Amino acid sequence: MTARNDFSTVRKVVFGQVLMAALVASGFLLIGGWKSAVSPLIGGFVALLPNLYFAYKIYLAKDLGAQGIVNAFYAGETVKLILTVALFSIVLQIPSVDFLTLMVGYIAVLSVFWFALFLWRD
Numbered sequence: 001m002t003a004r005n006d007f008s009t010v011r012k013v014v015f016g017q018v019l020m021a022a023l024v025a026s027g028f029l030l031i032g033g034w035k036s037a038v039s040p041l042i043g044g045f046v047a048l049l050p051n052l053y054f055a056y057k058i059y060l061a062k063d064l065g066a067q068g069i070v071n072a073f074y075a076g077e078t079v080k081l082i083l084t085v086a087l088f089s090i091v092l093q094i095p096s097v098d099f100l101t102l103m104v105g106y107i108a109v110l111s112v113f114w115f116a117l118f119l120w121r122d
Contacts, residue, residue: 009116010055016112017048024108028101039098042091043105050083051113 021044029037054076061072091097 010059013113013116014048014052014055016116017044017051017109020108020112021045021048021105024105035096036098036101038096039101040105040108042094042097043102043107044109046084046087046091046102047106047109049087050080053083054080 021041024044025037025041028040057072057076057079058069061069064072091102092099
């Protein structure tokens, strides 16, 4: 297997997450304008950025043995959770952010991963 094939499912998920963030923000843009679209877009990126870090961490460990991959998984998941908390802490300090629509964007982007497990089997 090549690295391209090993990472193809991850690319599909990341692309789907970016697309979902754009679609949700576009929906809010059409309904309520720019101010309504910003919070769900930010929420999408709060979900996306830690996932990108985690995917990259696992990708770097692909040639390590089983124990190296497990260690990378746990380290990546730990940093991913810390990044998520840090990003929420930063974003929630912005007065114009609407919490409900922020969470809509966040959950929509996270849901892509779960749907991908069922839809994009290689």
